[in-house]
Amino acid sequence: MLTFARDTCVQRFARCAVVALLAGTLGACTTASAPDLPSAGTNLNQTQPSGPSRWELVRWQQPDGSLRxxxxxxxxxxxxxxxxxxxxxxxxxxxxxSGCNRFTGSYGKTDTGIRFDRIASTRMACPPPRMELESSLLKAMQTPFATVGTQPSAGSTGRQIIWKTAGGDLLQFVEREGVGKRGASVDAGGIEKVVYIDSQRVECSGVGKMTCYRWRESPQAPWQLWYGPIEGLDFEPGVAYKLRVREYQVPNPPADASSIRWQLLNVESRTRAK
Structure with missing residues (x-):
């Protein structure tokens, strides 16, 4: 079990990080427990080639130790x-x-972590739980994050990092290759295809009520429903897309998941609906 520092530990972080790497715990510095978090360190200890990388927020621990x-x-x-x-x-x-809307901005390394600048987001309304978490996240991004935990990739698990916000929350991110249902295995080959995506998603019924993409194989073909995500696509409502995707067959999919998976290769065109 690994525990992480409260504010009283920040002044002694360098010493605590060494203890964590040697003993796998920061228990001497805190009383709040955070099981299954990566070992502490100030960098990822596994430099990757330059180029895009995707990170998913998988855990949010508040200063009192409770999870959001x-x-x-x-x-x-x-x-x-x-x-x-x-x-x-x-x-x-x-x-x-960021939970409900899409955001863009810039980032830069600091001596202790990372900062985000000029963050702008769309203004779509979503159910209260998503809006509340998004508001907290965007507010936290207004001040730098301190890196308090890192872990290189292990097996099928991507690299992990934990940032501490100015308010004392711990945000754990895991590196992902795509943005689809995590843990799904796919056929290594797959086929490329071009699909046309409508500018608005529609209500549909799967295991429960949800929204689906409308898609077709040509501008003249009838619309069909796509129930899963399109991995790598940051969909903007009001914009129609022509996409090149790779289609995979998923062996033994879960009962609530599709047996076909799409991964974005390229956005061929974007057309804003009139």
């Missing part, structure tokens, strides 16, 4: 930060989804 629920979008979309130059870069641009 992290709701997903209508189609199961997680909260994703995409760094155009990778998280190891000194600076770059960042975009993604």
């Amino acid at each position: 629920e992290i709701p997903h979008g209508d189609n199961g979309q997680p909260i994703i930060f995409e760094f155009n130059e990778g998280i190891d870069a000194a600076q770059g641009t960042v975009s993604g989804t």
